[in-house]
Amino acid sequence: MKLSDDIERVLISAEELEQINGELAQQLSNDYKDKNPIFVCVLKGAVLFLTDLVRKMDSPVEIEFMDVSSYGDGMESSGDVKILKDLDVSVAGRDVVFIEDIVDTGQTLKYLIELFKTRKAKSVKICTLLDKKENRVANINSDYVGTTVPNEFVVGYGLDFAEKYRNLPYIGVLKPEVYEN
Numbered sequence: 001m002k003l004s005d006d007i008e009r010v011l012i013s014a015e016e017l018e019q020i021n022g023e024l025a026q027q028l029s030n031d032y033k034d035k036n037p038i039f040v041c042v043l044k045g046a047v048l049f050l051t052d053l054v055r056k057m058d059s060p061v062e063i064e065f066m067d068v069s070s071y072g073d074g075m076e077s078s079g080d081v082k083i084l085k086d087l088d089v090s091v092a093g094r095d096v097v098f099i100e101d102i103v104d105t106g107q108t109l110k111y112l113i114e115l116f117k118t119r120k121a122k123s124v125k126i127c128t129l130l131d132k133k134e135n136r137v138a139n140i141n142s143d144y145v146g147t148t149v150p151n152e153f154v155v156g157y158g159l160d161f162a163e164k165y166r167n168l169p170y171i172g173v174l175k176p177e178v179y180e181n
């Protein structure tokens with residue numbers, strides 16, 4: 001089967017993603033040039049974004065991974081955040097940047113930011129590729145935003161539906177029949 005056959009329309013093309021990443025990388029390189037920050041990538045959706053982003057940066061960054069669950073295989077955020085994989089290093093006294101694929105209700109990040117404050121991180125910022133502002137429940141704002149998206153379920157470039165479509169090179173909207181079945 002071809003993944004692209006399930007896509008109703010492309011929201012952000014591969015070329016646009018490349019440009020967005022370049023702009024974010026430049027801002028981050030400027031802001032963190034002497035800070036050696038820890039970029040905390042939230043698995044698995046943000047992996048493609050992280051790897052493209054850091055390759056465009058010319059300042060030192062450390063990379064760590066965390067796995068949390070708030071969605072399961074469905075399409076609705078539960079607000080109930082569970083840590084499936086924690087960091088391997090201490091964040092005490094460090095500048096942390098959360099690298100996210102998409103901020104939707106914001107509940108996942110709100111939970112993580114509170115947690116990192118108790119762990120005494122020096123600063124905690126958010127860099128998200130996509131911001132679905134309309135759906136926000138938690139009171140959080142991203143410090144670095146690639147672009148905003150409408151309140152639709154998107155896939156591709158790391159984002160999945162039931163673990164599929166992560167390897168599409170662009171961000172798209174699924175045909176309704178794909179998730180109605």
Ligand code: 5GP
Nearest residue numbers: 077103104105106107108152153154159160
């Ligand atoms: P939040 O806690 O902000 O509601 O949820 C954030 C997480 O929900 C994201 O990291 C992502 O895994 C998932 N998510 C939110 N909206 C979408 C979407 O439109 N498509 C996909 N594939 N995942 C989404």
